[in-house]
Amino acid sequence: MVNNFKDLDGKWALILGASSGFGGATSLALARAGMHICGVHLDRKATMENVDRVVNGIQEAGREALFFNVNASDEAKRKEVLDALAPKLGKNGQVSVLLHSLAFGTLKPFIGPEGEMINKTQMEMTLDVMAHSLVYWVQDLLMRNLMGKGSRIYAMTSAGGERVWPTYGAVSAAKAALESHIRQLALELAPKGITANAVRAGVTDTPALRKIPGNEKMIEIATAKNPGKRLTTPEDVAQAIVAFSLPLTDWLNGNVLGVDGGENIVD
Numbered sequence: 001m002v003n004n005f006k007d008l009d010g011k012w013a014l015i016l017g018a019s020s021g022f023g024g025a026t027s028l029a030l031a032r033a034g035m036h037i038c039g040v041h042l043d044r045k046a047t048m049e050n051v052d053r054v055v056n057g058i059q060e061a062g063r064e065a066l067f068f069n070v071n072a073s074d075e076a077k078r079k080e081v082l083d084a085l086a087p088k089l090g091k092n093g094q095v096s097v098l099l100h101s102l103a104f105g106t107l108k109p110f111i112g113p114e115g116e117m118i119n120k121t122q123m124e125m126t127l128d129v130m131a132h133s134l135v136y137w138v139q140d141l142l143m144r145n146l147m148g149k150g151s152r153i154y155a156m157t158s159a160g161g162e163r164v165w166p167t168y169g170a171v172s173a174a175k176a177a178l179e180s181h182i183r184q185l186a187l188e189l190a191p192k193g194i195t196a197n198a199v200r201a202g203v204t205d206t207p208a209l210r211k212i213p214g215n216e217k218m219i220e221i222a223t224a225k226n227p228g229k230r231l232t233t234p235e236d237v238a239q240a241i242v243a244f245s246l247p248l249t250d251w252l253n254g255n256v257l258g259v260d261g262g263e264n265i266v267d
Contacts, residue, residue, distance in 0.1 A: 007247050008096070009034035012089055016040045016072045016137065017101035019051045021206035022156050022199075025234035026099055026241050031058040031065075033242050035097065038085050039067040042104070047207075064088070072102055073133040082140055094148045095141060097245050100134040100155040103208035105174060107167045123170050130174035135181055138189075149193030152245050155182050156237075157198040157256060159264055167213050179256055186254030195253040199241065202232035202260025228261040236261070 013030045017023035018039025027037045037058050043051055051067065058065040066088060070077035089095070105126035108118040134155055141147045160168055161175035178198065185196040203222035209215050223231055240259045244252065258264055 005033035005242060005246065008242075008245060010036070011096040012036045012038060012085070012093070013097035013099065014038045014040070014085070014095045014137075014141075015099045015101065016133070017099075017103060017156075018067065019043050019047065019054060021101065021103065021204070021208055022201065022234050022237050023099060023101035024050065024054045025238035026101070027054050027065075028057045028061075029235070029238035029242050030097065030245070031061040031063040033245075034063070036064040036088070037066070038081070038088070038095075039065065040072045040081055041067065041069060042071055043069055072137075073129045075136070078137060078140060082144060082146065086144060086146060089146060093146075094151055095146050096151055097241075098137065098141070098147070098151070098153045099241065100137070100153075100178070102129055102133065103156075103206075104129050105171045107171065107212060109167050110169050118170055123173075126170040127174050127177060130171065131177035131181060134178060135185070138185060147192075147194055150247065150250065151194045153182070153185060153189075153194065153196040154241055154244070155179075155196075155198050157200045159200065159202075161200070161256075165212070165214070165218070182256075183254050190253060193250075195250065197244065197252060197254065198256045199237060199244075200256050200258045200260065200264065201237045202226060202258075202263040204232045204234060204237070206234060222263060225266045226261050226263040227266065230261070232260050232263070 013035045015023050015027050018027045019041035027039055031037050055065045055067055068081050106118055106122035155178050157175045157179050160172045161179050182196045182198045237259050
């Protein structure tokens with residue numbers, strides 16, 4: 001594959017949720033475009049084979065893979081990751097791309113029999129992992145001077161940020177909050193030359209989607225309504241993020257960027 005992305009060559013990306021889905025595909029795409037990858041993921045033994053696939057793909061592209069199997073919403077683990085990453089960046093180095101692609105939340109209805117509806121702990125955990133953790137990572141990166149002019153922040157959202165689906169309430173709230181956080185970060189970081197955008201993918205067949213009750217119906221509806229008559233793929237999104245990360249797009253800020261083949265415009 002010819003590398004036409006010399007502006008990204010040798011820079012570092014930090015991917016939260018790097019082992020599968022959008023995070024895994026983006027890790028590989030950015031590595032093939034020339035970037036080193038620091039990946040944060042949370043996997044058990046059963047899914048470590050996929051982690052190895054992503055790491056091997058990055059290394060085969062000739063780039064460094066620094067991966068951590070930790071809870072990305074844990075403050076102490078966040079410190080450990082950044083302590084290890086900082087020396088890799090070198091003097092005056094920085095994280096050029098930060099992608100928040102964490103898909104870990106509770107899929108329960110708000111209303112139902114006791115024990116079957118979502119509780120306070122589950123609601124707060126979902127919002128913390130899938131939304132608020134982005135802010136804390138950005139804060140720590142800035143406090144360490146590991147982000148600066150030209151750095152890009154992306155957060156994966158979905159149509160669920162403005163639409164409803166049974167059992168998706170807490171995740172929907174997290175996506176709406178995540179988009180709000182992106183807008184606020186875009187405002188506050190613009191003077192530093194750092195941009196922040198949400199990326200709204202179309203319905204994509206990922207491990208996270210397969211955990212949503214009724215996902216088969218969701219796939220059927222999306223395939224039928226999408227103008228391209230197919231689902232979005234993780235690679236569609238990954239290639240868009242590579243393109244968004246080039247210097248020519250530095251005036252793109254505070255948006256929800258649709259990468260869905262036009263799916264969201266069709267009722």
